[in-house]
Amino acid sequence: MRAMRPAVSLVILFTLALGLVLPALVTGFAQLAFPFSANGSLIARHGQPIGSARIGQAITGPGWFVPRPSALTGTAPDGRSIATPYDAAQSGASNLAPTSTALAAHVAARIAAWHATYGAGPVPDDAVTSSGSGLDPDISLANALRQAPVVAAARHLPPDTVIALVRRLAARPWLGLIGTAHVNVLRLDIALARAAAR
Numbered sequence: 001m002r003a004m005r006p007a008v009s010l011v012i013l014f015t016l017a018l019g020l021v022l023p024a025l026v027t028g029f030a031q032l033a034f035p036f037s038a039n040g041s042l043i044a045r046h047g048q049p050i051g052s053a054r055i056g057q058a059i060t061g062p063g064w065f066v067p068r069p070s071a072l073t074g075t076a077p078d079g080r081s082i083a084t085p086y087d088a089a090q091s092g093a094s095n096l097a098p099t100s101t102a103l104a105a106h107v108a109a110r111i112a113a114w115h116a117t118y119g120a121g122p123v124p125d126d127a128v129t130s131s132g133s134g135l136d137p138d139i140s141l142a143n144a145l146r147q148a149p150v151v152a153a154a155r156h157l158p159p160d161t162v163i164a165l166v167r168r169l170a171a172r173p174w175l176g177l178i179g180t181a182h183v184n185v186l187r188l189d190i191a192l193a194r195a196a197a198r
Helices: 005-031 101-118 143-155 159-169 183-197
Strands: 043-044 048-052 139-141 182-184
Touching: 043 139, 043 183, 048 183, 101 143, 139 143, 143 159, 143 182, 143 183, 159 182, 182 183
Parallel strands: none
Antiparallel strands: 043 048, 139 182
16 A cells, blocks of 8 residues: 555646646636637627638538538548538548549549639639648638639629738738638638628
8 A cells, every 4th residue: 555655646646737737727828828719719790609710611602702622521431421511520531542533533523513613714722622621711812812703793792892802811821931822711701791791
């Protein structure tokens, strides 16, 4: 029993220190320093949360900007049907190799659908490929600019107004070097709804 006392004491000490005190300190610091991120990056409209700036959502229709395709849509590689795209509980990539015929078929179908909706011309990579999480909340600036004329026409807005909105909300590469220019789809669609309501 005497030999076990130090071991039990250390377990209790480390459980309290690392299981209670440290998480409480980190949580308190996060709430003070980064409250928006610490609380899920929730975006509210009329006082009600409508989504997170960090998780993509299923948005469809020509009157809205649409996100990257979700890897959680359609049929999984193991053959099971995935009925809920952009389900954060199912986050994950398709895990299809670059040489996969299934991946090539998915991309070809998405390219055809893109051309049917947005017209001929180059298709942005992120418009036909899913992200590693399958829940990417952002699209490239090029993707948003290609969608802008169709969205503007569906909403009966001047294309220049929608393009200006996209450019205003675009996040630029950090220090001009790290990352790419991109736009958060949920924020863009909220701003679009406000612009259309005027």
